Amino acid sequence: MPPATWPLAPDDLLRARQRLEGRVHHTPLLHSRLLDLRLGRRVFLKAESFQRGGSFKARGAFNALLAALEEGDTRPVIAVSSGNHGQAVALAASELGIPATVVMPEDSSPVKVAAVRAYGARVVTEGVTGINREQVAADMASRLGLRLVHPHNDPLVIAGQASLAAELSSQLEPLGVRPAAVLAPLGGGGLLAGLCLGAAEHLPGVQVVGVEPESADDGAQSLARGELVTLARPPVTAADGVRTLHLGSLCWEVIRERAASVLTVTEAELAEACWWLFTRLKLVVEPTGALAVASLLRDPGRIAAGGDLVCVLSGGNCLPSQISQLVAEHPPND
Amino acid sequence: MPPATWPLAPDDLLRARQRLEGRVHHTPLLHSRLLDLRLGRRVFLKAESFQRGGSFKARGAFNALLAALEEGDTRPVIAVSSGNHGQAVALAASELGIPATVVMPEDSSPVKVAAVRAYGARVVTEGVTGINREQVAADMASRLGLRLVHPHNDPLVIAGQASLAAELSSQLEPLGVRPAAVLAPLGGGGLLAGLCLGAAEHLPGVQVVGVEPESADDGAQSLARGELVTLARPPVTAADGVRTLHLGSLCWEVIRERAASVLTVTEAELAEACWWLFTRLKLVVEPTGALAVASLLRDPGRIAAGGDLVCVLSGGNCLPSQISQLVAEHPPND
Numbered sequence: 001m002p003p004a005t006w007p008l009a010p011d012d013l014l015r016a017r018q019r020l021e022g023r024v025h026h027t028p029l030l031h032s033r034l035l036d037l038r039l040g041r042r043v044f045l046k047a048e049s050f051q052r053g054g055s056f057k058a059r060g061a062f063n064a065l066l067a068a069l070e071e072g073d074t075r076p077v078i079a080v081s082s083g084n085h086g087q088a089v090a091l092a093a094s095e096l097g098i099p100a101t102v103v104m105p106e107d108s109s110p111v112k113v114a115a116v117r118a119y120g121a122r123v124v125t126e127g128v129t130g131i132n133r134e135q136v137a138a139d140m141a142s143r144l145g146l147r148l149v150h151p152h153n154d155p156l157v158i159a160g161q162a163s164l165a166a167e168l169s170s171q172l173e174p175l176g177v178r179p180a181a182v183l184a185p186l187g188g189g190g191l192l193a194g195l196c197l198g199a200a201e202h203l204p205g206v207q208v209v210g211v212e213p214e215s216a217d218d219g220a221q222s223l224a225r226g227e228l229v230t231l232a233r234p235p236v237t238a239a240d241g242v243r244t245l246h247l248g249s250l251c252w253e254v255i256r257e258r259a260a261s262v263l264t265v266t267e268a269e270l271a272e273a274c275w276w277l278f279t280r281l282k283l284v285v286e287p288t289g290a291l292a293v294a295s296l297l298r299d300p301g302r303i304a305a306g307g308d309l310v311c312v313l314s315g316g317n318c319l320p321s322q323i324s325q326l327v328a329e330h331p332p333n334d
Numbered sequence: 335m336p337p338a339t340w341p342l343a344p345d346d347l348l349r350a351r352q353r354l355e356g357r358v359h360h361t362p363l364l365h366s367r368l369l370d371l372r373l374g375r376r377v378f379l380k381a382e383s384f385q386r387g388g389s390f391k392a393r394g395a396f397n398a399l400l401a402a403l404e405e406g407d408t409r410p411v412i413a414v415s416s417g418n419h420g421q422a423v424a425l426a427a428s429e430l431g432i433p434a435t436v437v438m439p440e441d442s443s444p445v446k447v448a449a450v451r452a453y454g455a456r457v458v459t460e461g462v463t464g465i466n467r468e469q470v471a472a473d474m475a476s477r478l479g480l481r482l483v484h485p486h487n488d489p490l491v492i493a494g495q496a497s498l499a500a501e502l503s504s505q506l507e508p509l510g511v512r513p514a515a516v517l518a519p520l521g522g523g524g525l526l527a528g529l530c531l532g533a534a535e536h537l538p539g540v541q542v543v544g545v546e547p548e549s550a551d552d553g554a555q556s557l558a559r560g561e562l563v564t565l566a567r568p569p570v571t572a573a574d575g576v577r578t579l580h581l582g583s584l585c586w587e588v589i590r591e592r593a594a595s596v597l598t599v600t601e602a603e604l605a606e607a608c609w610w611l612f613t614r615l616k617l618v619v620e621p622t623g624a625l626a627v628a629s630l631l632r633d634p635g636r637i638a639a640g641g642d643l644v645c646v647l648s649g650g651n652c653l654p655s656q657i658s659q660l661v662a663e664h665p666p667n668d
Binding site: 328 | 383384388445608609612613616617618619650651653654655657658661662
């Protein structure tokens with residue numbers, strides 16, 4: 001029985017999967033002999049970089065918007081995001097005919113602003129900073145009657161991300177593979193909490209492991225101390241999708257209970273993973289999306305349990321220059 | 335009946351397919367709603383970027399080496415290549431236990447030299463230039479008793495590349511797709527000649543179209559004049575896989591007879607295609623591999639025949655910096 005504080009029941013997960021069917025892609029589960037050779041163990045890659053909108057965030061966004069429509073809530077939506085969540089909400093809203101506003105800091109990359117606009121959303125940047133953006137969005141939401149879609153601390157968003165576990169299970173089963181662990185990036189915790197909940201149902205006995213950059217190790221610290229830790233300063237990392245100061249409170253409730261562990265990686269390990277995925281596997285994976293692979297490249301034994309592993313490549317929204325700069329700053333060994 | 339000058343009979347193609355089974359990947363045939371929307375017609379992508387060794391060249395290299403072994407020819411092999419053919423020969427030779435030498439110009443990219451060495455081949459660069467490299471290899475071959483594997487003007491290599499057409503046909507059939515045309519990069523002509531021969535058998539009625547950079551339009555000129563044209567100077571293009579001065583003579587015999595047309599693209603179109611494949615489809619495709627898509631992005635109507643199209647993404651061996659530099663030189667419109 002899940003604790004009473006948990007945000008979701010199994011039925012919520014089932015409904016999310018039903019809602020998402022036909023709305024988001026079943027992304028490929030990739031396998032590379034080259035990677036297995038390099039790591040000395042079999043690793044599968046769940047390529048959410050090929051997801052609609054370029055990241056797993058489409059799962060949570062579509063589920064949140066579809067669930068609201070089912071309830072008769074047709075309010076326009078607003079999201080705070082300088083990245084993948086903004087694109088996902090813009091995409092889902094556009095497809096469902098819901099007006100969407102995305103609040104992004106004034107110094108956001110023009111490419112990311114353009115991507116959100118390309119999905120038809122209104123972008124608000126004037127006077128928005130990394131500090132005040134949540135407040136700007138909350139003010140706009142209450143002033144204009146908009147529904148705020150949180151990037152991770154929302155049961156519907158978590159339930160959407162949980163669909164990844166069921167999908168993964170259905171792809172592993174015909175291969176006869178029961179992995180020892182599934183590794184995924186950990187930022188606000190929506191993906192990891194979703195995986196924990198989904199795995200409990202669809203991948204019983206499989207460890208769920210979060211991966212953070214060293215400078216954004218609030219999840220690892222929280223797990224070690226048994227309480228939600230907030231970072232004193234914004235993390236400095238190329239993994240721009242996990243620059244959160246702390247886990248969402250709902251996510252934390254699940255993760256503290258169910259996640260097996262949280263690993264951290266250096267920026268050099270991250271650069272090497274991006275480089276390796278690019279040059280060897282020909283996959284465009286954004287730095288955040290390469291965290292799980294980064295945790296294994298230099299020491300595949302960090303997951304002590306023997307057996308196969310799954311790394312979630314969480315997204316692919318980056319520019320060629322981001323990868324080349326990251327690699328130039330941390331030249332890979334091979 | 336093929337003309338008597340043709341290098342290959344249907345039986346040669348069948349044997350090549352049989353030899354390659356289990357040796358090279360069946361690469362994915364990808365489809366993107368986003369690309370269809372952009373082009374206003376349905377386009378499939380045959381992703382040879384995911385082929386072993388990172389390009390279609392593995393097909394020809396494995397076929398040439400396996401056929402020689404069948405004939406009892408166990409000589410070490412030598413290849414001239416600064417790129418994909420060298421990697422493919424090195425990979426095939428290593429797997430088949432044949433010593434391999436690859437002759438590369440002294441100014442070759444250290445990454446490409448390292449890639450060939452990583453497959454276990456001996457690399458010769460001392461005193462080698464872009465001009466004398468063929469001669470260096472021929473001298474070494476006769477002096478040391480090595481078997482020279484030509485990158486395109488070899489019937490066995492062409493027969494290996496032809497396997498792409500049969501594979502494509504087997505992937506299109508369950509989808510009920512009979513494309514109007516298959517577009518592929520044109521350099522020395524091994525891939526295009528192979529496609530022409532394979533399509534005649536497996537994709538009857540489907541046009542085979544070559545795509546060249548504007549500065550490397552010897553194929554287009556040859557087809558227009560009805561005779562093999564040699565460029566006066568080395569092409570200046572980011573598509574480093576097609577910087578040949580003329581088609582191979584064997585390839586030309588097939589292409590003059592069977593290719594529907596040859597299109598040319600600007601460097602800006604090429605940059606836009608690489609950018610688009612990277613940022614939208616999250617695929618690492620080297621500039622040469624993006625030629626076919628480049629020919630359609632700005633004017634999908636260049637293939638006048640109505641219906642679906644297939645673009646061959648011929649390879650993915652490039653560095654993040656190559657893509658970011660190309661894009662910086664030719665900033666894409668969107």
